[in-house]
Amino acid sequence: MSFIPAPISRFFHRTASPPHFYALANRFIPWLTVLFLLLLIPGLYGGLIMAPTDYQQGDSYRIIYIHVPAAWMSLFIYVLMAVMGGIALIWRMKLAEVMLISSAPIGAGFTFIALVTGSLWGKPMWGTWWVWDARLTSELILLFLYLGVISLHGAIEDKRNAARAVSILALVGVVNIPIIHYSVEWWNTLHQGPTVSKMDKPSIHISMLIPLLLMAVAFKVYYAIALLQAAKLELLKRESSAQWVKNLLEKTV
Amino acid sequence: MTLGSFLDMGGYAFYVWTSYGITTAVLLFNLLAPIVQRKQLLRQLALKQKRPQR
Amino acid sequence: MSLTQAFWAIIRRDLLLAFRRRAEMANPLLFFVMVVTLFPLAVGAQPNLLQTMAPGVIWVSALLAALLSLDGLFRSDFEDGSLEQLLLSPHSLSILVLGKIVAHWLVTGLPLLLIAPLLALFLGLPERAMPTLWLTLILATPVLSLIGAIGVALTVGLRRGGMILSLLVLPLYIPVLIFASNAVDRAASGLPVTAQINILLSMFLLSLVLTPLPTAAALKMSVN
Numbered sequence: 001m002s003f004i005p006a007p008i009s010r011f012f013h014r015t016a017s018p019p020h021f022y023a024l025a026n027r028f029i030p031w032l033t034v035l036f037l038l039l040l041i042p043g044l045y046g047g048l049i050m051a052p053t054d055y056q057q058g059d060s061y062r063i064i065y066i067h068v069p070a071a072w073m074s075l076f077i078y079v080l081m082a083v084m085g086g087i088a089l090i091w092r093m094k095l096a097e098v099m100l101i102s103s104a105p106i107g108a109g110f111t112f113i114a115l116v117t118g119s120l121w122g123k124p125m126w127g128t129w130w131v132w133d134a135r136l137t138s139e140l141i142l143l144f145l146y147l148g149v150i151s152l153h154g155a156i157e158d159k160r161n162a163a164r165a166v167s168i169l170a171l172v173g174v175v176n177i178p179i180i181h182y183s184v185e186w187w188n189t190l191h192q193g194p195t196v197s198k199m200d201k202p203s204i205h206i207s208m209l210i211p212l213l214l215m216a217v218a219f220k221v222y223y224a225i226a227l228l229q230a231a232k233l234e235l236l237k238r239e240s241s242a243q244w245v246k247n248l249l250e251k252t253v
Numbered sequence: 254m255t256l257g258s259f260l261d262m263g264g265y266a267f268y269v270w271t272s273y274g275i276t277t278a279v280l281l282f283n284l285l286a287p288i289v290q291r292k293q294l295l296r297q298l299a300l301k302q303k304r305p306q307r
Numbered sequence: 308m309s310l311t312q313a314f315w316a317i318i319r320r321d322l323l324l325a326f327r328r329r330a331e332m333a334n335p336l337l338f339f340v341m342v343v344t345l346f347p348l349a350v351g352a353q354p355n356l357l358q359t360m361a362p363g364v365i366w367v368s369a370l371l372a373a374l375l376s377l378d379g380l381f382r383s384d385f386e387d388g389s390l391e392q393l394l395l396s397p398h399s400l401s402i403l404v405l406g407k408i409v410a411h412w413l414v415t416g417l418p419l420l421l422i423a424p425l426l427a428l429f430l431g432l433p434e435r436a437m438p439t440l441w442l443t444l445i446l447a448t449p450v451l452s453l454i455g456a457i458g459v460a461l462t463v464g465l466r467r468g469g470m471i472l473s474l475l476v477l478p479l480y481i482p483v484l485i486f487a488s489n490a491v492d493r494a495a496s497g498l499p500v501t502a503q504i505n506i507l508l509s510m511f512l513l514s515l516v517l518t519p520l521p522t523a524a525a526l527k528m529s530v531n
Contacts, residue, residue: 059263117272183482
């Protein structure tokens with residue numbers, strides 16, 4: 001780690017020590033919650049009320065304000081998991097392991113949301129709940145990848161080992177995601193089913209775009225809050241016999 | 254715009270509100286489940302600590 | 308012993324062990340034939356329908372057969388402790404692991420090639436698609452073994468690893484399935500398949516280079 005300047009390295013090690021991180025998370029969560037609401041409320045107001053009705057899709061297009069940000073998050077979180085997996089494997093950083101495994105259910109949740117809202121949007125637009133559209137299909141496969149990570153972590157009893165296994169799996173998965181994505185896209189152009197042109201280029205107006213971006217950032221902040229909550233739990237589980245947890249218990253009880 | 258027409262979503266009420274409802278449910282679950290579990294864990298650990306050491 | 312010698316020694320040892328248990332070798336093969344047999348029974352025996360489904364059916368069955376045979380890759384070595392010996396060896400673990408995968412493919416992947424014409428016959432796949440079917444099997448079943456090895460290495464320490472193994476590995480098999488079955492499909496209707504074969508070839512080379520390292524890392528995790 002010699003190529004990282006000493007002060008930065010020291011900063012990381014201090015922040016990454018479990019008690020310090022736990023306290024830091026507690027301090028950040030209220031601010032993040034305020035920020036989340038500041039983004040969510042105008043985002044929802046702009047998306048559901050201000051934005052004009054789409055001339056082709058009517059009001060059903062308003063699902064876009066959760067569908068698209070959720071789809072973005074599903075990919076973003078998986079990539080982030082792989083990055084943390086790499087950090088966990090190279091530097092044996094406990095906190096990266098905790099962040100990796102705490103992210104998995106949140107990412108799976110976003111993937112699930114993207115699938116269900118896509119299906120609910122598809123029903124009025126395409127006439128069926130499910131089409132083997134390229135994006136829906138790759139999203140489904142992404143959900144399988146998330147579930148693989150979660151179940152592998154659950155199956156290995158030793159949590160240090162489980163974290164290493166999951167890190168390897170996340171890295172392997174992230175290399176495969178573009179391959180899977182492009183092969184599904186290619187496969188889809190061969191078996192072009194019902195037309196998807198309606199959803200291909202929603203001629204997006206600025207009054208529709210702003211709420212979309214607000215919602216996208218709001219989802220990112222939500223991820224940060226949920227991740228910190230999950231990481232706090234995971235840290236307590238792992239370090240339940242450590243001194244800092246005992247101090248914490250004495251303070252609260 | 255009246256409240257009724259807002260809730261009706263141009264006839265797409267079922268699709269739009271189900272989407273938003275499911276999203277809220279999943280996001281809330283992922284946020285609250287760790288909080289509830291952490292509270293339980295802390296209670297257990299506190300009990301264990303109070304018990305005299307054998 | 309040099310690295311190359313160790314590599315060949317591992318292949319020789321695994322092949323020898325496999326030949327001592329010949330009966331087990333036939334299992335994935337039998338499974339492959341039986342899954343293909345189930346399809347006409349389930350969807351009906353209309354020749355047209357079977358012919359259009361043939362590439363997909365053969366490839367899905369090959370995938371399942373490969374998945375089923377994966378468990379044997381490290382299981383017995385894990386149980387009798389020879390995997391630990393392998394980890395202690397001074398040679399690069401990735402290369403030794405690659406030797407094990409090659410041996411495993413020779414025992415489980417290669418026989419699929421021999422039985423494939425029979426299945427093509429069952430499903431009425433046109434004869435002109437046979438060379439392509441063989442080519443896709445030669446190129447793509449090693450990819451299945453290589454990618455699968457990562458999954459096995461991750462789950463070999465678990466008592467009930469089989470179910471999780473399929474959950475981990477099947478999503479990663481999807482690109483192989485798409486390109487291989489599409490190549491056979493096109494060949495059956497007399498279209499050129501160069502693009503698909505090139506992609507499968509690059510997948511093979513990529514997985515040959517990229518998979519032994521994570522497999523070795525996962526084995527180290529599982530054994531300790």
